[in-house]
Amino acid sequence: MRERAPGTTSEALRRVAVSAAPASQNERTSLRPVSNHPAVLEVGDLRVSYGGVPAVDGVSLSVARGEIVGLIGPNGAGKSSVLNAITGDVRPAAGSIQFAGRDVTKLPIHRRARLGMARTSQTARVFEGLTVFESLVTFARGAEGASLTRTLLQRGRRLQEEQAAELVWEMLDRHGFAHIADLYGRELSGGQRRFVDLAMAQIRSPKLLLLDEPMVGITAAILPGLMSALREAAERSVGILMVEHALDLVAELCDRVIVMVEGRIIVSGTYEAIAEDVEVRRAYLT
Amino acid sequence: MQDFVSISLVYLGIYALSTLSLNLQYGYAGIINFGWIAFQAVGAYIAAVTSLGPASPSGFQHYILGARLAFPLPLVLGTLAGAALALVLGGLILTRRIRRDFQAIIMLIVAIIAAQVVIATVGLFNGANGLSGVPKPFNGVFHLSYHGYQWFYVGWMAVLCIVVYAGQEWLCRTSWGRALRAMREDDVLAGYAGINIQALRVVVFVLGGAIAGFSGALLVEFLGTWSPDAWSFVETFVVFVAVYVGGRGNNFGAIIGAFLVPVVIGTMPSFLPQFGYPGLTANLEWIVIALAWLIIFYLRPVGILPERRHIATRSRVSARVNATTT
Numbered sequence: 001m002r003e004r005a006p007g008t009t010s011e012a013l014r015r016v017a018v019s020a021a022p023a024s025q026n027e028r029t030s031l032r033p034v035s036n037h038p039a040v041l042e043v044g045d046l047r048v049s050y051g052g053v054p055a056v057d058g059v060s061l062s063v064a065r066g067e068i069v070g071l072i073g074p075n076g077a078g079k080s081s082v083l084n085a086i087t088g089d090v091r092p093a094a095g096s097i098q099f100a101g102r103d104v105t106k107l108p109i110h111r112r113a114r115l116g117m118a119r120t121s122q123t124a125r126v127f128e129g130l131t132v133f134e135s136l137v138t139f140a141r142g143a144e145g146a147s148l149t150r151t152l153l154q155r156g157r158r159l160q161e162e163q164a165a166e167l168v169w170e171m172l173d174r175h176g177f178a179h180i181a182d183l184y185g186r187e188l189s190g191g192q193r194r195f196v197d198l199a200m201a202q203i204r205s206p207k208l209l210l211l212d213e214p215m216v217g218i219t220a221a222i223l224p225g226l227m228s229a230l231r232e233a234a235e236r237s238v239g240i241l242m243v244e245h246a247l248d249l250v251a252e253l254c255d256r257v258i259v260m261v262e263g264r265i266i267v268s269g270t271y272e273a274i275a276e277d278v279e280v281r282r283a284y285l286t
Numbered sequence: 287m288q289d290f291v292s293i294s295l296v297y298l299g300i301y302a303l304s305t306l307s308l309n310l311q312y313g314y315a316g317i318i319n320f321g322w323i324a325f326q327a328v329g330a331y332i333a334a335v336t337s338l339g340p341a342s343p344s345g346f347q348h349y350i351l352g353a354r355l356a357f358p359l360p361l362v363l364g365t366l367a368g369a370a371l372a373l374v375l376g377g378l379i380l381t382r383r384i385r386r387d388f389q390a391i392i393m394l395i396v397a398i399i400a401a402q403v404v405i406a407t408v409g410l411f412n413g414a415n416g417l418s419g420v421p422k423p424f425n426g427v428f429h430l431s432y433h434g435y436q437w438f439y440v441g442w443m444a445v446l447c448i449v450v451y452a453g454q455e456w457l458c459r460t461s462w463g464r465a466l467r468a469m470r471e472d473d474v475l476a477g478y479a480g481i482n483i484q485a486l487r488v489v490v491f492v493l494g495g496a497i498a499g500f501s502g503a504l505l506v507e508f509l510g511t512w513s514p515d516a517w518s519f520v521e522t523f524v525v526f527v528a529v530y531v532g533g534r535g536n537n538f539g540a541i542i543g544a545f546l547v548p549v550v551i552g553t554m555p556s557f558l559p560q561f562g563y564p565g566l567t568a569n570l571e572w573i574v575i576a577l578a579w580l581i582i583f584y585l586r587p588v589g590i591l592p593e594r595r596h597i598a599t600r601s602r603v604s605a606r607v608n609a610t611t612t
Contacts, residue, residue: 118478127467145464184595
């Protein structure tokens with residue numbers, strides 16, 4: 001059982017870079033989606049800074065429906081900051097974020113989630129004191145389940161709970177995780193946490209999935225299932241923006257790859273194209 | 287002895303409501319309300335001034351909002367006062383991006399300042415002397431003896447406690463209660479689920495504030511008196527210890543804590559013979575309660591009755607679907 005760890009990343013990046021050749025200018029500036037579908041996410045000139053120190057410096061990118069986009073770069077490149085700005089975890093200093101045709105730049109996290117934005121976290125964030133079943137039902141019910149007036153007044157409350165429970169059981173059964181339904185988040189293994197994190201993000205059929213290093217802690221046994229789950233999501237027109245260090249997986253999964261270095265995008269295009277880019281080579285080898 | 291038992295049972299009822307209130311805010315929703323006592327106090331003051339009648343300028347008591355309202359209006363207004371204070375403070379503190387521990391400290395500071403303001407501003411609620419002579423509900427209706435009334439109030443408290451407990455327990459088992467626990471565990475993750483955390487925090491804070499105000503109104507109607515001495519900030523910690531000892535996130539555990547900490551452990555020193563300087567045995571109450579907290583932290587950090595695990599059961603429909611697919 002092989003655990004994927006961030007440590008494998010630099011090796012993979014090194015292999016890519018060593019075999020690389022200079023890329024054409026056209027490939028390097030290709031930030032538009034390669035898919036024919038309309039863009040579900042459009043980020044324009046995004047800037048994020050922490051205490052005056054810029055972490056993201058003028059990033060523009062887009063993700064189409066059904067497209068899997070990889071966001072790669074060395075540690076500290078600003079990849080997670082981009083994701084955090086898109087979800088509303090951090091406030092951008094400048095720039096705009098259009099999601100599903102709507103400007104969400106100033107919307108809080110929950111409003112973006114209600115519009116169909118979902119994410120996973122680098123550390124496989126789960127509710128430590130809720131069971132897996134409760135966690136998934138919480139996401140399946142979303143805002144409706146948290147409304148006191150609806151809880152007190154709504155007649156169909158029980159039916160909605162049952163429908164959400166059905167959805168959760170169906171997901172747990174499909175992925176062979178029904179046996180962990182009653183485990184608390186704090187009782188899960190690393191791989192199980194990763195599954196629950198991803199399942200919470202997917203259960204409401206989002207329009208956009210933002211994945212922050214989804215393969216970390218995933219065993220070789222689970223990996224094919226996770227990858228096919230992501231492909232299935234893309235086939236259902238879900239746009240996916242994925243921060244990932246494991247370049248072999250990025251190569252296998254992503255339609256397009258964006259490379260960030262020091263808060264900026266240095267190149268974007270197909271995996272084959274960026275693997276041959278001289279700047280990518282310079283960024284990873286120096 | 288009869289007096290001791292009936293008074294203790296009324297106090298048990300008051301503390302049960304207090305721990306239920308704090309358990310809702312802290313045990314379920316994760317809001318550390320170190321200013322909890324202020325919500326009970328405002329309920330007590332409003333119930334008192336709305337049943338005492340208008341204040342006379344030549345009288346020995348000076349207060350605002352004087353009125354002689356019929357039962358149960360003072361009780362209702364006391365409850366609403368607790369809720370209103372929670373709405374104002376919750377709106378100001380809980381909707382900001384402030385860390386939970388800082389929020390707790392702000393609430394503690396607000397409660398301390400509130401006590402000082404009440405003491406310094408005599409015209410508000412009669413300053414440090416407090417209010418007395420608050421009429422007791424039903425007292426002139428049933429023509430009960432002193433002991434009869436005490437036991438009547440015990441029964442009245444028991445009914446109210448059962449109603450509040452049952453209502454709160456039902457709410458906590460719904461999807462709303464689950465959302466509270468999700469928010470307690472990780473408010474950012476709950477936000478990813480589409481839950482408006484700021485709004486949920488304020489709503490649960492207002493509900494808890496209403497129960498605190500209700501308990502204060504009931505207490506002042508039983509005691510007939512209320513002064514700043516009755517709501518020093520250490521009272522908040524007694525209720526916190528009771529919630530910890532009973533078990534956070536368990537409503538019945540909160541009531542067990544109310545029985546064990548303020549009623550049993552808190553009154554134990556009063557049975558000791560007087561020794562040392564005057565007042566030493568009375569002050570032992572705080573030492574004993576603090577020790578109870580430390581012991582429960584060491585021996586059973588989850589409390590006597592911890593939050594129960596919510597075991598998922600398949601509905602008949604999903605069980606049927608599952609049976610056909612396996």
